[in-house]
Amino acid sequence: MSTKHKHTYSTADDGDCCGQTTRVYTDAGAKSLLKGAGGNGKHDHAGHSDDDGHDHSNVEGGMVKLFSPAILSFILLMSAIALDNWIAQDWFTGWLRTLWYIVAYIPVGFPVIKDALVSVGKGEVFSEFFLMGIATIGAFAIGEYPEGVAVMLFYAVGEVFQTLAVSRAKSNIKALLDQRPDEVTVLVDGQPRIIKAETAQIGTVIQLKPGEKLGLDGELLSEKASFNTAALTGESKPDSKAKGEAVLAGMINLNTVSLVRVTAAYTDSKLSKILELVQNATTQKAPTELFIRKFAKVYTPIVVFLAIGICLLPYFFVQDYSFSEWLYRALVFLVISCPCALVISIPLGYFGGIGAASRNGILFKGSNFLDALANIQHVVMDKTGTMTEGVFSVQDVNFKPEFDKEEILKMVNALESNSTHPVATAIHQHVGAVDNTLEMGNVEEIAGHGLRALVKGKELLVGNFKLLDRFQVKYDVDPASIVYTTIAVAYEGKFVGYITIADRIKADAKYTIEQLHKLQVKATMLSGDKSTVVRYVAEQLGIDQAYGDLLPEDKVNRLKEIKARNMTVAFVGDGVNDAPVVALSDVGIAMGGLGSDATIETADVVIQDDKPSKIPLAIQIGKQTKRVVWQNITLAFVVKGIVLILGAGGLATMWEAVFADVGVSLIAILNAIRIQKMKF
Template sequence: MIKSPSSGCCSDSCGAEEDRELEIKDAIAGNILEFRVEGMDCPVCAQTLEKSLIKMLGINDAKVNYSTSKMQVVVENEALLESIQKHAQKLGFKATPITQTKKKGQTFNIEGMDCGICAQTLEKYLKTLPTVREVSVNFSTGKMQIVHAMTIEEVMKAVSKSGFKASLVSSSRKQNTNSPVPATKKFNVSSNSMSGILLVLGYFGTIAHIPELISILLYAASVLIGGYKPAKSAYYAVKSKSLDMNVLMTTAAIGAAMIGQWLEAATVVWLFSLGIYLQTKTLDKTRDSIRSLMSLTPPEAWLKIGQDLVRTSVDDISVGDTIVIKPGEKIPLDGEIVSGTSSINQATITGESIPVDKNEGDTVYAGTINENGSLEVKVTKLIEDTTIAKIIQLVEEAQAKKAVTQTIVDRFAKIYTPIVFALAMLTMIVPPMLGLGTWSDWFYKGLELLVIACPCALVISTPVAIVSAIGNAAKNGVLIKGGTFLEVAGTIKAIAFDKTGTLTAGKPKVAKIITLNGSEQEIISVTRTIEEHSQHPIALAIMNYAKANNISSQKADSFKALPGKGAQASIEGIEYFAGKPGLFRELGLFIDLEVQNRIETSQNEGNTIVMVGTKTKLIGIILVADYVREVTVTALKKLKEVGIEQIVMLTGDNEGTARKVASETGVDRYFSELLPEDKVNTVKQLQQDYNVVAMVGDGINDAPALATANLGIAMGGAGTDTAMETADIVLMADNLEKLPHTIKLSRRALRIIKQNIWFAILVKLVALVLIFPGWLTLWMAVMSDTGAALIVILNSMRLMRMKV
């Protein structure tokens, strides 16, 4: 969204400004150039640049956002980019293009599509319109991206001609604008009901021996009412050179009526309409599973202005503003806590059911719930840039990406339909010409073949399962970037894990205290005193241990850091040191053989040594070590249970550290002292042994190994934009808890896809076999087609209900 840079205005001008923002939002033609502007030191600068640009020839509108230092300009011609930069320079600003041109398109939700062929038909038809520049219709997400030169109403009207309903996907401020009219849905249901009632009346009229003409008229009325929408869609499908289910079913119904099979014609139309209605309603549930994520963020927030709190739309809140979240409220925007402490339920982002304690300086995410305690939060991201917004975008993009199986099925369907259609035509003509039966009998068999030529159940066998699985994963804090990665995850035999920050927490803590010439409390108290001003991870680990055990520091002075060695401080006139063994050797302190052996043993076990003492006496040794996450062992055990054959740990640490972590986690094998290129070679070796291998890391480190693996899995996506952008699968939580569920979900998805495909093919084969002996009726053929499609959808939806 393009936001106003102004921080305040009178009510009339604000209303006009908002109207103009919405006009820009709904601009129907042209391109948007986006710039980063340097040199603005107040909102007035932004207004000056904005008003000046609007006066330029060829610029339709402009918006300059002072808070984000960004400028968006709606231009008629992309060649104006250089002129805009020069004009900004004249006014004392520097405008740097962020991107090249961004074509102004719009996104619509499409209702009524029940298979991929429907999406292709709509896309082909819209491409025939001269006012449409680009269009892409995605069946899986039920969305259409279109670049056009029409009004929104004209787009919706063009879509409705193809038999579908379009509603503009808009900002939260316009969420209900242009939504489908409920009466339309009621009309579809009532038309199907009326068609069914007339069909029943016609049938009872036949068995009651009323005049045949009346029954025919009732059947004809049933066909007209129930078949109007499919016939209309069929017309535009033929016009756009598509052979979809509407064409096949309409042809079959008309053909049945032509040979006097009015009951068959009416039954075909009614069953087809009912099947489509049920399929559409069921499919919408899978699509809504992701759309419902959008409702997780509240539309308004308490904006703090001075000492006052003002209820404000999230669209009008800028980066740097302070908002207040009261106990029990949902957090509206991503930000950083500046005041207050609370427990935050982050299940919507990470899938973790246990609330996380948050303090000053911690990050909070839009869509999560403030369990207790009032928080003041400095906004760090606009509503369209929040983590939940990125999740929604990534999931919808993932659902739009075809899996390998889906691509193969689509190719098969493109060949299958024309072949069976041609076979139907030959069936109607060749046998009767050869004197092998009557024209009406073979014409009827040809009509049955036309119905069977529709590959709906087969075409939707894969995408619905993928949408359901990706939706389930997203709700459990896992982002799967597409159907291809879902399929790969389902075939993994071996997983390689980075150690630090993946299997272990990546945060050291005190593992043990070795007392020599002092008590544990004395050793920690002295070390806390020395390290009190240090931010080193080892020092922080000791500080945390001291606080947890209520061990206070002592009065000291002459603090001094010894880079690469340790630190020192003077306590009651005596100099104390804390640091590496090498520091005390430099001080000339004698370390006896027994202590040296204990140090070497501790280091071989993966501990970092912190020695504490004076120039003349060693009072103790603190062992600090990274630790295995609590959920790691459980997660690895569950991975074994779901069928992973080999779990491997890769680390750059020494053999002792690797061996210790391996024994604690239960990995099958480990490789230590590896450089980044060594990890790549190890992954390649695993691929030779196990074919399909995944690599799990933090999304930043070990990038070459993650890229080399068949599947790159990143952890901690909630706090790392890089992880969300680069990995194939992202675990939003900073642990492995959801990984076994992801593998199990992927494997079940593969099984369901195979079930769907074989079921769809089997139904078609049985129907084909039953046609020629005359055992299959036309209405049975329709039931086999729409029924199979509905069963495939319902089978796929089981993935949505799969629990962790």
């Protein structure tokens, strides 16, 4: 089964340098390289790629072609320097020497000069290409041929490394997620047939062999199957599915031949939405990134005019003024001034952060949320489905003896069948099949309270005790004395009794709170569940504050109180029921990325495997990304500042200028790439 990936990334739109897009080599070698680095190699029938999914022959061939202009220029430059300094001869002089250096300059200098002219034609004069062009041509004009070639050579090498780094960062994200096969095997009249995945209709039955990746979302028809869900959750631990359960595109079938009925179109699959989310993540820029880009557009023309001043103004103040000497200082100043180290390494740092998060099953909708999460001081979380598994089971049924227990349970089960709440599921599992013969009408769901209906012409109330208070039904129990989640029942205006339901705390919930506290982050739980249950869970986990019996508007008010303390707040929930709180928080984190399409669309950060331990992990990735970005900013400003002063004073040569520009850029790029290699 061929699995050529459909999504492609452009490497020319990120790393806006000096107001321009970074030059990306467009020769055949670059295309070949980017094709290989983009994970666009062919996979085997099982959907597995060779090693890391890259076509290494393409990468190696592309690398040679990408570096070939620089290699040619380097050979010519070194031979010229050898003839100038180390090899005794008398013919390497005059026009021949000049021509030799010009030929050495052309492979690396011509593309830059061309891009400078294109930029000027668009009215964008102060580009990095313009800076490097006038600096190196000026060096030739005053006879500094070796330095002129060397500056452009090192600049060209730096550009190639920048291209490779950005491409790698994007392709790493793509390789982590774009796991869908182009073709799937479907059953037509019981016979297998291979078709394009994008043409498969809802209801089509897919035959999935061991080792194959599922191409579309669907429902498992086989009795049971085991899947590797790493593409979606970052976890390679097998996930067992039973008949009727949802299975998603990107999952790998591990053992037996399985049948899956398609439930969503190719473009509507969970993985498609995740891919779209990650691809769009780089368009949401962090404040630091936006500031640096604006800064570069103002900073660059200022530096150009300062360079002109360095060249010409000393004429009026220096007694033994030499134009060539001060022009050289101005050219050094220009080479140093290019802010590429900032505007390339910073976006690359955020790419690395987004990629590292994706590898761990955490999806950021933009680099701005990486920055925001790094500054989080308070995490507010829902209980059910976030810190607990959301899988309820009935613990006890406490009905008064004068009521027919079985009959009341049948009515409660029939009424709860109108709800999708986990509590309703627990009751259904306890009671069994719904009795559809019951006369039921006027079904009403009362937000934050429960359900009301007429059953056999008489009022049935099923919900919390606030529901009974609302309809003035008297009861003889103290709700606060019951630890478990309680479902109160009233029939014909009389209190029938209550059902207790318990939810299991997630295995990594306590570890989550411990890690948040290590990060100096406070934790608060807000829940619509009864206060006794919420307090019990909070005590078990070590949560700082917990509030129960909250309606949606109560959660909003509580969050406002926390924000009023000038705290940066993240809210963790399902992203749908708690939409008002998510909107109010600084960062909305959605648990249940595999459960709800709306979650992916509404949250700022999506945790795909429902593990709360990914919350502190996401904060750590945000903090590390921010740390690396600021390391790069500090490095670039300090080194450039020092060399700019030395250059203006005539104490720095073009070689120091090369280090301040290309050298710092490469160091910053390597530092940014480090995020992708980190283990969190």
